[in-house]
Amino acid sequence: MKHLYFILGLILINIAAFAQTGTIKGTINSADGKPAAFVTVGLKDTKKGALTNEEGQFILKNVKQGDYVLVISYTGTKTIHKSVTVSAEQTTDVTLALEATAAQLNEIVVEGTKTSTINKSPVNIGKIPVAAIDLPQGVAIIGHETLEEQQVQRMSDVVKNVNGVYMASSRASTQEAFNARGYAFSSTNMFKNGARVNSGVMPEMSGLEKVEILKGSAAILYGNVAPGAVMNMVTKQPKFNFGGEVNVRTGSYGLLKPSFDVYGPISSKVAYRIDGTFETTDSYRDKVHSKRYYVNPSLLFKLSDRTEIVVQGDYLKHDFTPDFGIGSLDNTKIPDVPRNSFYGTPWQYAHTQQSSAGASIRHKLNDVWTLNGMVSYQHYSRDYYAVERIQADATGKWARPLNRTFNSEEYYLAQVDLNGKFKTGSLEHNVLAGVDGDRYNTKAYTYNQPATYDTINILNPDLYKPRTDIPDAVRIKSVTTPINRIGVYVQDLIKITPKLNVLAGVRFSYLQNEAPATYDYKSGQTTKTAAKYDDAFSPRIGIVYKPIETVAVFASYSNSFTPNTGLNVDSTSLDPSVIDQYEVGVKNDFLKGKLSVNVTAYRIKNSNYAQTAPFQKDGVTPNNNTNLKALIGETLSRGVEVDIAGHPLPGLDVIGGYSYNNITIASSTGLNGSSIKGERLVGNPNHTANANVFYTLQQSALKGVKFGVGYYYIGQRFGGWNNTVNQSQKYNRLISAPGFSTLDLSAGYTFKRISVLAKVSNVTNTYNYYVHENYSINPIPPTQFVGTVSYRF
Template sequence: MSKQTLKMFGSGLKWLFIFAIVLVFQPAKAQDITKFDSLVNRLRPVKTVQQVKPPQATRKIRQLSEIEPVITSAQMLLVQSPTPNNPPSQGDEVVQVTGVKANPTNQGVEIILQTTKGQQLQVINRTSGNNFIADIPNAQLRLPSGEAFTFRSTKPIASITEITVTNFDANTIRVTLIGESSVPAVELSDSPNEGLIFSVASAASVQQPQTQSTQPENQTQPKPSTQGDQPIELVVTGEQDGYNVPDSSTATRTDTPLRDIPQSIQVIPQAVIKDQQITKITDAARNVSGVTPLSGYGGFIDDYTIRGFTNYNVLRNGFASSDSFTYGANVERVEVLKGPASVLYGQFEPGGVVNYVTKQPLSSPYYAAELTAGSFSFYRGTTDLSGPLTTDKKLLYRLNVAYENSGSFRDFYHQEIFSVTPVITYKPSENTTLSFEYEYGRRRGSFDRGLPSGPVFLTLPVSRFLGEPSDFLNIDYQRGTATVDHRFSQNLQLRSSFSVESTFDNNVYTQSGTDFEPDGRSVLRGKIANLNRRTENYSWQTDLIGKFNTGSIAHQLLLGLELRRNTDINPIFDTDDIASIDIFNPVYGARPGTLNKRLFGTKINTTGVYLQDQVTLLSNLKLLVGGRYDFVFSDNSAKVGDADTTYTNFYDSAFSPRVGLVYQPIEPISLYASYSRSFVPNNATTFSGVSIEPSRGTQYEVGIKSEFFDRRLSATLAAYDITKTNILTTDPDHIEFSIAIGEVKSRGIELDVAGEILPGWKIIASGYLNDAFISKDNTIPEGRRLGNTPYHGATLWTTYEIQQGSLKGLQFGGGIFFVGSSITDPSDPFTVPSYLRTDAAISYKHDNWRAALNFKNIFDIKYYDNQGYYLVPQAPLTVLGSISVEF
């Protein structure tokens, strides 16, 4: 290990230790103190039982005018129940809450958790500052679409700033009411026909009973008006307007709170995508530590470098997808799982994987449209429509349509993009959901790979184009998914999905090298064409999820099978060298020479079987263990010119385990450690004809996850050590063949923070140190850094929205994006300089309208994305304006 690595890793562990001390010994809340009788018993928190009076069930929804005055201290009628840290036993039924309603009343508002089993719900409450918090430890919020969502209502009545209903963990719903100046006054009741009802009184209505008591007894009280008692079903879109997302399915293929996952996973929600006005979905990952989006192949391949390793595949709703272009107008959020993902998804690099989660149908009507225009002739329009197609809401739909017509700061560049994504969800019964999703996308426009890597090219204007104006890239893609989700009982679920993806593209581009003519000004070039390239991916996944107990230990078992076929037919035409170009005074119009055809074909069949168990050893001690066995068959063909076609076949198998432990000493803190492995087939043979085993990645990770400000803000601090072995290197005795003795290491520390500090003040930030280097190789010096892997980086984005007064709805935002220097390629390193980009934004929303202005790169710095052999110039000062409306 190099001295630099030791210094960095030691510094990282020091800060990790300091952070742990600060979190563990932060001032404890009242509910936390009861968990500690002694340090010896820290692993087994003390169970506290409140002696309370159960609520009386009602046959109708009681309005505040019909019940006795509420208690202003925010006490409420409670059932004797477990706390979130002492959940109900496995035998207790987890009640499904299928919707949330807000009904205004004369006295305030009623929040109704819709379920036919309201009497079975157990409730425990507490207060924190002006917050009233109620936990329901035997329930789960799940809408008819089958997805878990968060309900949020801002300023529903006077004196209430916000109401949220969310899944706190897999078996607990949390209801939070934020008072404007004091704790909200709440009454609890239940109804067999509606569910659990939280009746919330406004500040004025709390005082009203005292006024009425001074009137004569025989005076008739005014009859409450029923006009305000008509139910108003608020739109529960599943799109959080905050930056903090509490759960994810990417890491476990089940809805699991992030705090219970022994691995770093970060989520970029729709709110961040909107506030930053992200028009290219890969840019969302710039908010995540240790992640570098790539702009390769003209910016139309979704590649990412994560913790030093580049993945040429992504996930879409959990399905492995090729590296083809994703427009992203239908993407709800972007989830980044750090570290090996092979335990659930098969062959992936050990750095991590990005999962695009798409928008799903809503149970309430929702209509939205947005128009964006900006610098460099950028124009984009989107529509998002959703709601029920039948009165019983068993048939739901969602339709996203987007069109973009844009130029660029780069010479001769123009593109036109269109996408349409319909989704249908049908729920024939309470326990069965059928979903059908289709996406079609089309792109027509210029092809621009950027500039060759080298010092002289950094001196050119960022607009300089060294190809030919006639270069183009045309893409058509289609994706379709069908899913059946059936619950046999509360403890047994079957989910089966089939996905088809097809991409067809044509492109012709001019490739510039780094070799110059004798004049030192003209660079050599060649012409390449990929005509009628077609890729097809077929995937079938079936998961069986079961919950059961072994004594006092609770299990959630996942058994899965995946069958996948990937084909790629790629006819490539290249030419002899064409006319070189003067990089300082370019003259265009060179014609290609003789075309030479090369035809490559690949077909990969994968069978994967995986098993995972999420074990609750204690309420605050959780174990995640799993493994996957993959069988991979690869057929490859190649033909150059008129030569005979050559065929090569490979068979690989690999077992990918993962084990992790999460310990939660107090409620807001999770300490975790994990071990996991990954694999990627090498598809190569030695000189003697022996097939080379796959490369293997092994990661050890430890970290701390914590939640602040009553769980509105979350933070993850992680330290990791990854070693990838069995990497192909050149055989020194037979240079046309390879041997697998290469090894690389990646070690680092990362911090990610996201959420809301104060009402209206949101933040998402990250920072990292990463030392990724070659530890063994035949030709490259050991210790040299990996390509496109900055040693350090940091981001900060924050917004503040005015909450009241005449300027309510006005929001200001800004952020910085720092990326350290990196080398292009270890075999021929060239250092790409670091940069610090500054952005700003201002927006205003009133009722259902929103207008926004985003300023990107406001200091107009000159910077580049590192693509190995290419430097991709990034945009100078850019202004985007948008106006949107929702109904």
């Protein structure tokens, strides 16, 4: 077998050696010398092309030697033709300038569209500077044009554009919980500018440049993440040309949201950007209110042609009414009540704050190696007091339980990546080596408050008179839990031939859960439980074959582990989950790269899937402690995804697709209390689909008018709890939520620097639910209106 590999390697090397090719690279600037990003660069009468990055740079590799015409085009500007000569094993450098200034280009973007597709766009989340088509896994990129056109308010609006990722629940409307390919996102899977963020807060959308989602395995790059996908929110970055925008968004139920975004140079070496917003709104739910404040300043220091530093921070404050929706009857049924029915108190509250500060450095050591580093700090806190867990009996009678909590988290991160592009013989390497470390320090307070507030009837509110006073709650304990993590990783994307890439790498992760410290305020005593340590190697291998320039076929395998936090009902630590992921697919570019159509199939096995324990140790008393977990057995997720995105015609933007997922409990001990083999895991639909089409008129007297249609479908799924062998409850614990579709209609107009957008969402007024376990069942919004007026300068 070794001889076979050796012979095969020689054959591949010889094939590459006979290809007499060269490289064209260069920079495209605006008329006033600023970098021109996302300009289309192509070779006439060939299928080769690229987009300039944010520094105006492009590169065309493996170009056969000869004479060519380079075509540089950008929507709304004059196309440039430049003759170039390519020599074997040589690099041809080109520097050109468009006729428009940077300010004019910025205005053109407003009126037109960019021609990037999901396959040709560079992907920050992959940590190596390659296009998505060269990675052996699925990628989704939602750019700022889409975020603006759809007038997204929350992350749940964004993920409607991403097949295989969906909102699974909205517990008390305090946070949005997402699943990917059947597995739950957590704080370990959500990132902002490459740093983890706490998922307990709903992130602000107005400050984002784009959202990147890396589907499948990401453990080698990001450590102890859950399987399915990771999400990276990329904020708006400083620019050296002055500009900005102010806008006001208004809508149904008292929505008012003014925003601003200003950027420009401080000097020839320093640029700034600051954006922010204020939002206030009521709700289609009675007595529910929300108020948000957000600001995001950043500075870019261009220390030299090789070194730049970005320093940024953000602050989000969100005050809102916890809302557990309409609840359940007898833990098995969704009550037939009006969408606006609110069963909380008039005083309950949640005050959430999240602030962060960070700095990143990019230093080009030479033409081969680039060093990227980052440090980040984040603080998160939530002060919460409410009645919760709407679990009424069959007649609607419900004793309202109280819960008072305060949680805070300090998070520190540092990471360094070394990226190198070089050749060994005819093989091209794109090497990534890195180390990262982070520390969580979480603190949770518990209070002595009445267990039950009062009794009401959700089916007949007139039967009882509800209380309105605020009970006293005294702080009695605090639990401090420090967690330390460190990871070392290396991977190499090897271009064996122009058609064949191989990606191989490995990560070593070490996780230390320090002994949690419990402080008793009455006795003044501190007690500690045992510390826990986990470590593992996470290998990854993938292959990409491009039979033609516009088609890539890929396959990959990875193995990783995810530590399971919390304790079981016997107060002992849970074993980590070992995860195997397989993924195959094909990525296609059509219409000269203007439309991408990708198909992916996957298989993910989790050896120890952990959920919040539904009951305490006695098996009867409902568990309200999210730190109390249970391993339900081995789960198996299998599925197929189709992703479509691009700009097939001038002014036409298209995003759409379909996903099928089947995640089941694949094995069980069969003992009392264990999960039932073959049952579908709660929270996951078998089918999702989406389509979003925007068209902007280009040439008529109505130039600048745009229309949009958005469609979203999520299939039948289960809430509640998965059933167990010989469970004490005689009924089926699964709560079936039917599938539903929503339709959105948009229209807008852009004239010079002013634009107006309007949207009517859920046009058909569909009534359905997001179900979290069996106590927070939240109706989806009814038909609503939102409009935005913007001025760019």
